[in-house]
Amino acid sequence: MRYRRFGKTEMLLSVFSLGTMRYLSSAENAHKTIDRALEVGINHIETAEGYGKSEEFIGLAMGNGLSKQRDRFFLTTKISPTDSADAMWRRIEKSLKRMQVDYIDNFDIHGINLREHLELVTNPHGCMKAVRQAIDQGIIGHVGFSTHAPLDVILDTISTDLFASVNLHYYYFNQRNEPAVQLAHEKDMGVFIISPSDKGGRLYQPSEELAGVSYPFTALYMGDRFLLSDQRVHTLSLGAANPAEIDSHQDAWDHDEPLSELEQAVLDCMNRRYTALGDDLCSQCYKCLPCPEEINIPEVLRLRNLAIGFDMVEYGKYRYKMFENAGHWFPGSKAIRCTDCGDCLPRCPENLDIPKLLRDTHDRLHGEEGRRLWE
Known part of the structure; x- marks a missing residue:
């Protein structure tokens, strides 16, 4: 040690x-x-x-x-x-x-x-x-x-x-x-x-x-x-x-x-796995926030990055289910709350179709609701 x-x-x-x-x-x-x-x-x-x-x-x-x-x-x-x-x-x-x-x-x-x-x-x-x-x-x-x-x-x-x-x-x-x-x-x-x-x-x-x-x-x-x-x-x-x-x-x-x-x-090899997302990779710049529907867009898209880049779907489901269930410990609405208002779009430097990616993430990761461990 x-x-x-x-x-x-x-x-x-x-x-x-x-x-x-x-x-x-x-x-x-x-x-x-x-x-x-x-x-x-x-x-x-x-x-x-x-x-x-x-x-x-x-x-x-x-x-x-x-x-x-x-x-x-x-x-x-x-x-x-x-x-x-x-x-x-x-x-x-x-x-x-x-x-x-x-x-x-x-x-x-x-x-x-x-x-x-x-x-x-x-x-x-x-x-x-x-x-x-x-x-x-x-x-x-x-x-x-x-x-x-x-x-x-x-x-x-x-x-x-x-x-x-x-x-x-x-x-x-x-x-x-x-x-x-x-x-x-x-x-x-x-x-x-x-x-x-x-x-x-x-x-x-x-x-x-x-x-x-x-x-x-x-x-x-x-x-x-x-x-x-x-x-x-x-x-x-x-x-x-x-x-x-x-x-x-x-x-x-x-x-x-x-x-x-x-x-x-090995870390360099892991970094290259993100190329699987192509033009849909979210760089986690956080410029898309705030969202009128209080969706934590960067965190949602981070989970999508991992689900596609590393097939970390179970981890994504594990974290995604905490949205709307953990208060300020894990804030944000589920991605399905997106209203296509387009407020985030001009702020995204990658020009991502954020509403489309949010819906895709919800479809991939939505499952049973979650709570914090001691609750």
């Missing part, structure tokens, strides 16, 4: 962190998963108030002996922004009680996804007042934020200089947030990548095309290496549902050096 300095926090974190959103089946499974993570060298456990019983399961593990190993790992929990300091203080106290700990190494404001959330944290008398008080009392070591926001909101949040780290989405298959990674790097912030294996492409279940183009490596390995070869990135979430899933990343966690010639050649 390799370790990296987590920005200005000075915490030396393993390049994989144990994300606990998926180990919700039982307290016993949670404890075994944590034990396996520590055994392989993972030293960062990341949870959230909203992850079902995750905090409670961590607390039960603490009561069953994990507390004796408290000096072996860093602990992060996340709480959504509140409109008052008192509300945040009460929720911090409840998280500590559930986890049976008296301090949190790292604390994140969970889900600064909208400008309204950013306004809550920049209010000097709001939730950050309680966070600063907890830092002063030694209850919290460092404070960061997690986000599923549009890029401009992420950049503005980083620019507040209120935070020492950021949790965000950034992957080979979705590089929209690269400017945020760069700005965080310039400010010496810790950079934590959310769900690189799953939302980064369901890489543990690749399509035949993706598996083939990744050869002689696996798609999972290439996704990990794309990130770990980037020194601006410090740790990746490993959201194991059970102890066995931790080892699926073993090939990558000892390799954080620059890409080898062969690895770069």
Whole structure:
């Protein structure tokens, strides 16, 4: 296992962190998963108030002996922004009680996804007042934020200089947030990548095309290496549902050096797969927004890019079903809401027939409705 300095926090974190959103089946499974993570060298456990019983399961593990190993790992929990300091203080106290700990190494404001959330944290008398008080009392070591926001909101949040780290989405298959990674790097912030294996492409279940183009490596390995070869990135979430899933990343966690010639050649080959879209390739410039029907056009067409370029249809269905069902965590209407108003057309530098491509995407990917995992 390799370790990296987590920005200005000075915490030396393993390049994989144990994300606990998926180990919700039982307290016993949670404890075994944590034990396996520590055994392989993972030293960062990341949870959230909203992850079902995750905090409670961590607390039960603490009561069953994990507390004796408290000096072996860093602990992060996340709480959504509140409109008052008192509300945040009460929720911090409840998280500590559930986890049976008296301090949190790292604390994140969970889900600064909208400008309204950013306004809550920049209010000097709001939730950050309680966070600063907890830092002063030694209850919290460092404070960061997690986000599923549009890029401009992420950049503005980083620019507040209120935070020492950021949790965000950034992957080979979705590089929209690269400017945020760069700005965080310039400010010496810790950079934590959310769900690189799953939302980064369901890489543990690749399509035949993706598996083939990744050869002689696996798609999972290439996704990990794309990130770990980037020194601006410090740790990746490993959201194991059970102890066995931790080892699926073993090939990558000892390799954080620059890409080898062969690895770069595989990425170059992957890049060429987009030629299958011909003149229908969406470059993800985002100039088509805003859409009067609130369709997240770039994200819809990104899923189409992947479905055609890599036959990632199942991943596309998995993400597409979240539209209209996940609120600000995954905003946007389904593509079928397009009214052919043509508002987006003159702004597209590729002159794409966006309404036609939206309907095509809906036909390819529409299926059962979805919800966020803990819902």
